[in-house]
Amino acid sequence: MVNTLKSNQPFVIILILFTSIALWLFSFINPIGINISADTFYTPFYSLIVKVTDYKTSFSVFLTLLIVLLQAFLLVQFNKTYILINYRTYLPAFFYIIIASSFVHLQRINPVTLGAIFIFISINNLFNTYRSDYALNKLYLAGFFIAIASLFWTPFVFFVILIWISLLILRPFIGREWLVGLLGFLTPYLFVFVYYFVFTSGEQIEMLAASLQQSLKISITFELLHFSYYILFGFLFLLLILASYTLIINFQKKKIRNRKYFEINWWIFFICIVLLILFDTVGYEIIYVLSIPLSFLLTDYFYSVRKSWFLNSVLIVFYLSIIYIQITAH
Numbered sequence: 001m002v003n004t005l006k007s008n009q010p011f012v013i014i015l016i017l018f019t020s021i022a023l024w025l026f027s028f029i030n031p032i033g034i035n036i037s038a039d040t041f042y043t044p045f046y047s048l049i050v051k052v053t054d055y056k057t058s059f060s061v062f063l064t065l066l067i068v069l070l071q072a073f074l075l076v077q078f079n080k081t082y083i084l085i086n087y088r089t090y091l092p093a094f095f096y097i098i099i100a101s102s103f104v105h106l107q108r109i110n111p112v113t114l115g116a117i118f119i120f121i122s123i124n125n126l127f128n129t130y131r132s133d134y135a136l137n138k139l140y141l142a143g144f145f146i147a148i149a150s151l152f153w154t155p156f157v158f159f160v161i162l163i164w165i166s167l168l169i170l171r172p173f174i175g176r177e178w179l180v181g182l183l184g185f186l187t188p189y190l191f192v193f194v195y196y197f198v199f200t201s202g203e204q205i206e207m208l209a210a211s212l213q214q215s216l217k218i219s220i221t222f223e224l225l226h227f228s229y230y231i232l233f234g235f236l237f238l239l240l241i242l243a244s245y246t247l248i249i250n251f252q253k254k255k256i257r258n259r260k261y262f263e264i265n266w267w268i269f270f271i272c273i274v275l276l277i278l279f280d281t282v283g284y285e286i287i288y289v290l291s292i293p294l295s296f297l298l299t300d301y302f303y304s305v306r307k308s309w310f311l312n313s314v315l316i317v318f319y320l321s322i323i324y325i326q327i328t329a330h
Contacts, residue, residue, distance in 0.1 A: 002311040005094055006302065012090045020069060020097045026326060027061045027107040034105045037281045038112070038153060042211040044192055045151045046111040055108040067113045068288070072096040074120050075295055082127050084261050085299050095295040098318060100288050102232060104325060112285040115152035118145040119159060119289060126166040126264065130257060135171065136180045139163060143184030151188060154212055155275050155282050160185050165267050169260050225284075228328045232321035239314065240294065243301035250304060262300075265293035 005012060038046065039055075053060055075092035079085050085092070101107065125142040129135040142163050150156040163181035171177060196205050251259060272290040275282045302311055 001315055002302065002308055005091055005315075006087070006089060008088045008090070012094075016072070016090060016094050016097060017069075019094070020065065020072075020101065023097070023101040023322065023326070024061060024065045024107055027104060028058050031056050031058055031061050031108065032105060034108075036106070036110060036283050036285055038110060038283075038285070041154065041281065042208060043111060043151060043154055044208070045148075046114065046153065049109065049114065053109050055110070060109040061107055064107060064109050064113055067117065068097065068100055071113075071116060071120060071288070072100075075292065078124065078127070079296075079299075081124075082257070082261055083255075084258055084265075084296050085303060086258075087303055089299060089303075091299040091302060092295040095298045096291045098322065099236070099291040099294055102229070102322065102325065103284050103287055106285050106287070110285050111153035112288045115149035115156050116288050118149040118152075119156065120292075121145045122149070122159070122162075123264075123268070123292070126163065126170070127261060129166065130170045130260065135177060139167075139177055139181040140184035142166075143181040144187055147185045147188040151192065155279055155286075158271060158275060162264070162267060162271065166264055169263050226325075226328050228321070228325045232318075232325060235317055235321060236294075239301075240297065243297045246301055246304045247297065262296070265296055269293040 005015070039050070053063070072093035075096055076090055079092055080088060122142045122145040125138040125145070129138050132138065143160060146156060146159045146163070149159070160182070163185075164178060167173075167177055167181075196208060247262065251262075254262075269290065272286050276284075276286055276290075305311055
């Protein structure tokens with residue numbers, strides 16, 4: 001099984017599509033999306049979408065699945081462009097689908113999946129600054145698209161830190177590069193402010209400001225999950241420890257470019273975990289972004305380990321855990 005997934009044959013795409021449909025099929029038949037904290041807060045872009053799209057419909061499930069598939073294959077394109085893994089492989093897409101689809105109750109339209117599209121675009125621009133003679137336009141766009149993402153889901157605002165982290169990792173110090181990303185980030189907010197100031201009432205501006213402030217309130221709480229989720233994520237946690245240990249051992253053997261990209265992936269993971277811990281409004285829907293660095297880490301691990309029987313066992317446990325979740329959820 002694992003040798004098939006690690007190949008670059010078109011059949012792997014069919015297998016990934018089949019897996020994604022299987023994971024989302026029952027949600028099509030009987031949508032069971034639940035309320036999330038983001039539903040209670042007003043954000044300019046997401047609030048427009050929820051007016052026309054009920055998250056409890058099959059259309060909502062279908063649209064979200066299309067977005068997740070798009071993001072999964074964007075990871076494959078990332079690998080082709082930036083060569084994080086020294087193989088042409090569809091494994092990042094496979095792992096992204098498995099992990100991002102794990103929360104059955106979040107198989108619905110939500111602000112994180114929509115905003116994550118722009119986070120992908122921003123990461124692409126940041127990666128593209130490495131050894132670029134002129135990076136100002138890419139940094140501006142990185143900040144711009146992070147701001148667009150935050151207008152869907154406010155906690156994405158903290159990903160602006162990723163611009164400066166990427167500059168430290170990928171670029172020599174150039175003062176104006178540290179400012180242009182911030183200018184790009186502020187640009188969408190300027191347009192939104194002008195729109196609300198000119199075309200809406202003062203009460204709506206106050207409502208928007210209050211909602212933004214409330215959505216960034218620090219409160220350390222955790223939602224309880226069904227036992228089936230603890231099995232999957234407990235196993236995933238152990239696997240991530242093994243994968244991280246293997247990556248650290250082989251880190252110096254990787255090309256400098258690969259090492260730098262993996263460092264940025266680590267920071268994406270770290271930002272997501274901090275947001276999940278600190279903010280009450282950040283729930284398990286952040287899995288759609290957290291799956292990005294996890295997918296590359298697991299792919300690297302699968303190419304580092306040569307024991308096919310062990311990797312096949314890992315895949316079997318993954319599938320059994322996902323099936324158990326599907327049964328308990330539906």
